[in-house]
Amino acid sequence: MVSSDRLVPAGRSLLLSYRADRMRRLGSLVGQSILLLITSSSILAVLFIFYFIGRDAIPFFQAEGFREFFTSADWYPSGDPPAYGALAIFYGSAMVTVGATLVAVPLGVLAALCLSDILPFSIRQMVKPVIEILAAIPSVAFGFFALVVFAPLLQEHGGRLLAWVGWLVGGPLAVLGVVVLSDLATAGLPEKLRAAGRGAIGLVLAVVAFVGLARLGDFFHGLQIVTGVNALNASIILGIMALPTVVSVSEDALQAVGRELREGSYALGATRAETLVRVVIPAAASGISAAVILGVMRAVGETMVVWMASGNAAHVPEPWYDFLASVRTLTANIAGDMGEADQSLGSSRYHVLFAMALCLLAVSFALNMLSEWAVHRSRKKMRGQ
Amino acid sequence: MRLGTRKLIDRGMTALGIGSIVLLAAALLVFLAPIVVRGLGAFVFRGTIEYRQLTLEKFGRGDVDAVEAEQAEAVEARRPVYEMLSAYKKELADGHESLDEAKKQFRADRKEMRRHEGLADQQRADAQAELDRREAELDRRGEQLAKHEASLVELEELIRELLGPEPGQSVPVLWRDQYGQTRWDRAQVKLDQILNVETWVDQDDPDQPRVRVLVPRADAFEGTTLAPLFPYIENNAEAMLLPRLTFYWRFLTDTSFDAHFFGGIWPEILGTIYLTLGAMLFAVPMGVVAAIYLVEYAREGFLVRVLRTFINTLAGVPSIVFGLFGLAFFISTMHVSPSKSVLAGSMTLAMLILPMVIRASEEAIRAVPATYKEAALSLGASKWWAVLTVILPAALPGVLTGIVISMGRAAGETAPIIFTAAVSVGKPLWPWEALSQPTPALPWNIYNLATEHEAVDEIRHVQYGMVLTLVLLVLLLNAAAIVMRARISKKLRA
Structure with a gap:
């Protein structure tokens, strides 16, 4: 140019x-x-x-004020008098988003690490389309899957399923943890005692880990899952939907970390895992956080999956961390209530949905700014090197 | 740390990474498998004689003689069912008659007894006890009859659902009542309902959920003339319904009838095509022009930074907010159409995919080697001429790839069209009608049929068929994009 x-x-x-x-x-x-x-x-x-969202949201705040909307959990828009407390709905959105993030971020970042640093090029070329297909599948198809296939499965075999997942994830992690911890614990011992000490501590830790895992498995197994459409279902499916975003953005960030850094680390004798954890991830941190933020945005703004899979119960679960309870999110509430609110155009019932949309918009705008800042910072950092 | 431990951590990390990739692929498989397998059920299934009769009578497809021959065969097989039913009805009527008779007798006897004033106390008490016993017996018989009648009504309804209305009866209004089960899989479910009554029983532990128990329906009719009906139906279901493997490719091109109980999904497919193409119509020119400006003309600076920030913000707006905006702006303020319409929906979708189109086109234009432009300029072309005749053609495949991917996105989006374009039931539209009328569309109707339909369970095959169609549509678009991109990268390398 x-x-x-x-x-x-x-x-x-x-x-x-x-x-x-x-x-x-x-x-x-x-x-x-x-x-x-x-x-x-x-x-x-x-x-x-x-x-336009603001224009239709303001009449609601003028008529009903801010206080009830943000602090009450009573949502009875068709009651007499109507109650417009959206706290439970905000909470539902937050809960599902946190759940989805917990699913998507560890998996996504690990997959991105694997794609950028571990797998050979030819396999990477095969995995990429899988991620693209996952990203392309329409949300309503995921929602349908969540409602028709996953929800009955969760309802009938949920406890067993969770117990399996617990063993599958916890088992390997526990083995690694036991080995590393017993090694670390014996680092201070004199040379002769080390092997024996390692064995003894390892055995104790292994027993502790096994008992812990077994109890966790039993706990999951004994869980009563009343309904398959709940926060857990929505979180898992949303997490899978957010995965491609997290994977591709964080992979870009990891690729942008130069070869020199990696080679320098290897030259100092670090293993690949050490290189990744100590050098590559810190260097790509802002890019990865941008990926996480984009994933969160995807989860916050998603409508169809949560509408179909979360159960749409507008109350705060009891206890508050109960992922097996039905929740309702902002997006699902807007989509679901509009059908009824449409007839009462101009009423508070109609405008409250715009107020919710405004909140969504504000959140996604803030997250977007944050991710831009993160990307900007990572660019600057890369240029600095 | 020991070297062995470090190595183990390293291996563990590799395993975790590979495990996560495997999990990703497994998630995709677990999702696709039921969609594909059950979705194909909308196209390939075992159709019964009812299905062939329906396609012949309502769509005019099929061989008249063959269907009539089959129908005669089925009617022959069904005759004993109706015979047994009418015999049983007669039995019940007889039962009523004899019951009335007995009641009359009973009342006469009671009167008789009351007339005998002078009986001894003992005798009187005996007679009274005898009368009470008889009255209880009569009540029991009456209850039994009422129960049998209620069971019969239920059974007849189920048989009507399985086999269609009894020959010679008046024709109901709804298609679903005019015919029996058209699909063998649904017929088997109905057959199960006929043979077994489903009840829910409390467990000993009140905290445990109730368990489903199946009780043979024949138990309710034990000892009556209807008892042989159940083994007959069980053994002759195939003869009565004559299931044959049917390939219904017109599922894609038929209009739906009777709230999606019958027919295909053409209105939805057409609606999706209109909405997608409409969105592209608005988004592609704007997006490509914006990309040209950003790459070729804009100087990096404040303005471009602001532009990019806004484009990213637009990309981050939740899709449901687009829907509300479309309702508030295009319909309530701009009045592009009196209420929901394809036009309003397309415009809303166009806003949603605009950032995608811009980004993809920008990337494609940036990927054109600078030497192309320099060569054009050195030959005396002006800048816009160079852009128009050299850079754009070179970037075209890349731009198209981006467009195709955005098309997939537009086709699958639901939230923006809920308030702006989609209705649950509708005819296929002509293009000019799309300007002012709403349309059914695949994504919305999947939601609608799966959650709000009156008989969600009975039209699962239609729902799965729709999901499969939508997923295949989107995946085909993406596959085209992937192939196109592979060819481009080959060309650029060569």
Whole structure:
């Protein structure tokens, strides 16, 4: 771009008359303005969205005030008098989002590490389409799966399923933890005692870990799952939906960490795991956090899966961490209530949905700014090296 | 730390990473397998004679003679059922008659006894006891009859659902009442309901959920003339329904009838196509132009930073918010259509995919080697001419790839069209009608049929068929994009 401007200074051709030259420059100016105008339509779109959502949200706050909306958990919009306490719905959104993040982030970051540093190129080429397909599947299809396939499964075999997952995830982690801990604990001992000490401590730790896992498994096994459409179902499916975003963005961040850093670390004698944990991940931290934020955004804004899979019960679960209870999220509430609120156009019942949309918009805007800042920082850091 | 431990940690990390990838692939498989297997059930299934009769009568497809021959065969097999039913009805009527008779007798006897004033106390008490016993017996018989009648009504309803209305009866209004079960899998479910009554029994421990217990329905009719009906139905179900393997590819091109009980999903597919193409119509020109501006004309600076921030913000807006915005802006404020319409839905979807189109096009244009442009400029082309004739054609495959992927996204989005374009039931629209009328669309109807339909369980095959169609549509678009991208990268390498 810059170089071509220098080759043909300011678009001026030597053969043109002064007048033609003026016309041509004017033309290019007009053309560029038109292009700019069209490009700015996305600015306009964002402003319009904020304006029109806000315009319909304000009447609600004028009529009902802020206090009830943000502090009460009583949601009876069709009651008499109606109650518009959205706290439980905010809580439902937060709960499902946290659950989805817990599923998507560890898996996603691990998968990204594997893709960028562990797998050979040929296998990576095979895995990439899998992630793309996962990203392409429409949310309503995931929602259908959650409602028709996963919810009955969870309801009937949920306890057993959770117990298996507990063993599957906990088992290998426990083995690793036992070995590492027993090694660390015996580091201070004299040379001769070390092997014996390691064995003894390892055995004790192994027994502790096994008992812990067994009790956890029993606990899961004994769980009564009243309904398959609950926060857990929505979290898992949402987490899987957010996975491709987390994987691809954090993989980009990891790839951007230069070869030199990795090779330097290897040269100092570090293993691959040490290189990844001590060097690559810290270097890519802001990029990975951007990936996490984008994943969270995906989970917050998703409608169909939570509408179909979360059970739509507008109350705070009892106890508050009970993922097996049905919850309702902001997005699902907007989608579900609009059908009834539509007839009462202009009522508080209608405007409260816009108020919720405004909150969603504000959250996603803030998260977006945060992710941009993170990306900006990671770029700066990379350039600094 | 010991070297062995460090190595173990290293291996463990590798295993965890590979495990997560395997889990990812497994998640995809676990999701796709039931969708594909049960989705194919909408296209390939064992259709009964009722199905062939329906396609012949309502759609005019099929061989008249063959269907009539089969129908005669089925009617022959069904005759004993109806005979047994009418025999049993007669038995019940007889029972009523004899009961009335007995009641009359009883009342006469009671009167008789009351007239005999002068009986001794002992005798009187005996007679009274005898009368009470007889009255209880009569009540029991009456109850038995009422119970049998109620069971019969239920049974007849179930048989009507399985086999369709009895020949010679008036034709009901709804299609689903005019025919029996058209699919063998559904027929088997109905057959099960006929043979067994499902009850829920409390467990000893009151905290435990109730368990399902199946009781043979024949028990309720034991000792009556209807008892042989159940083994007959069980053994002759195939003869009565004549299931044959049916390939119903027109599922894609038939209109739906009777709230999706019959027919295909053409209105939904067409609606999805309109919405997607409409969204592309608005989003592609704007997106490509914006990408050209951002890559070729804009100078990095404050303006471009703001532009990019806004584009990212637009990409991050939750889809349901787009839906509300479409309702508030396009329909309530701009009045592009009196109420929901394909046009309003397309515009809303276009806003949603605009950032995707911009990003993909930008990337594709950036990937065109600078030498192309330099060569064009050095030959005396002006900048816009170079962009139009050299850069855009070179970037076209990449741009198209991005467009195709965004199309998949637009086709699958539900939330933005709920308030702006989608209705649950509708005819296929002509293109000009799309400007002002709402349409059914695959994503919305999947939700609608799976949650709000009156008989969710009975049309599972339609739901699965719709999901499979939508998923395949989106995956085909993506596969096309992947292939296109592979060819581009090959070309660029060569």
